[in-house]
Amino acid sequence: VDKSRIRLRYRHRTKYDWLFVELRPTLTFDRENDYDGNWSFLVRLEGIFGYQPKYETLDFGPERALDN
Numbered sequence: 001v002d003k004s005r006i007r008l009r010y011r012h013r014t015k016y017d018w019l020f021v022e023l024r025p026t027l028t029f030d031r032e033n034d035y036d037g038n039w040s041f042l043v044r045l046e047g048i049f050g051y052q053p054k055y056e057t058l059d060f061g062p063e064r065a066l067d068n
Contacts, residue, residue, distance in 0.1 A: 004029040
């Protein structure tokens, strides 16, 4: 094993439905560092632009199957 990694990911939607913030702390144990722990932290901002479904076009699951 050259590398082991422990990672936690937290993703949160902002007050806008199309904008997300992700926080990802990671603890990595590399062979080249004699398996000493190295911390890293990623902050990611993600936006989804474009398609917005209308309420009538959404499938909601089992209720849809009962309409037949």
